Amino acid sequence: MSLPSLDPETTPADRPAPRFFRRGPWEMAASILIGLGVVMMMQPFVMVAFTYSFIVTLTGTVMFLIVSHFPE
């Protein structure tokens, strides 16, 4: 694992983001939540899935809005 540069001329934007806050996996998780919510909302099989579909979609959408501001 490479350590962040200690060069005093390195600006905060140049330093790699902490591994936990990388955009990719979080965006993927948010997209899966949104997709799952939409499928739950429109499926014709289980009423309970429809009931909880909105909360799943809302969580995914809010999460997507937040994590899309994370660094790449």
Added chain:
Amino acid sequence: MSNSAIERAAAATPPKLARRVRGLSDRAIAWIFVAPTIFLLLAVNIFPLIWTIRLSFTNYRVNRPNAEVEWVGLRNYQRILTDEDIWQTMQATAHFLIWTIVLQVLIGFALAWLINKKFRGDNFWTTIIVLPMMLSPAVVGNFWTFLYQPQIGLFNYVVSFFSGVDPSSFSMIGEVSLAPWAIVIVDTWMWTPFVMLICLAGLRSIPTSIYEAAECDRASPWRQFWTITVPMVLPFLMLAVLFRGIENFKMFDLVVQLTGGGPGSTTELTSINLKREAFEKWRTGYASAYAIILFVTVFGLASIYVKALNKVKER
């Protein structure tokens, strides 16, 4: 001429104002130009959205302005998400959305591919194909109602001609099993040209040199199609799907004219159901919650779709 107009405008500016403007930074001048648009956006989009969110937590009815408005918390959301009729309209919308997009993409792409094969009169046929898109949805809904008439409608006679079924034995907009397909057919007829035009723009943007290089490498037409044509048209196709998806999610006029949501509530899409709740039953708070649910769904879908579109463009 224009210089003199500028000079005249400058001369007409009161010296006090001119001094004040001259002292502004570039950033401040940029803000002055952008501010009216931002104000309009806030007034027309953001404020109604915030107001709708607020109303969705109340029992407000717009036809009873003097009645006391109660804060009901999440009750409207709870009632919507446990309502079997609304679940039914979601399924009707999903059926309409999925089938119209699949058919429009397949037929639109096929038509664009044919039109792109430069033949005599291709411009004439493009104009003919594009005509349905130029009609008003209300007009299209009305004349397809006549086409679907079991006794006098042309559609039933065409089906009868090819299948041998008695034309008056079925009614496209009167039968529960056929009505969802009736609206899919009409929307596909009307909006396939739109997808075709976007695909045509994509096909015409592919440089011929790529195909020539593929020919030199002895790539078969089938291989050229899958490794050159499809990947290069994909961003255009995805854009067409995004536009049609959002449009069809809020489809209203065409279906109201054609079936009015019937028979029963078989073709009652979410937008029709929402309009009934808001402007026939006057349950404004409830309808606001319903609108917020639809908004979050479309917004979420559009977000992941735009992300996918950007990834395809980067390739």
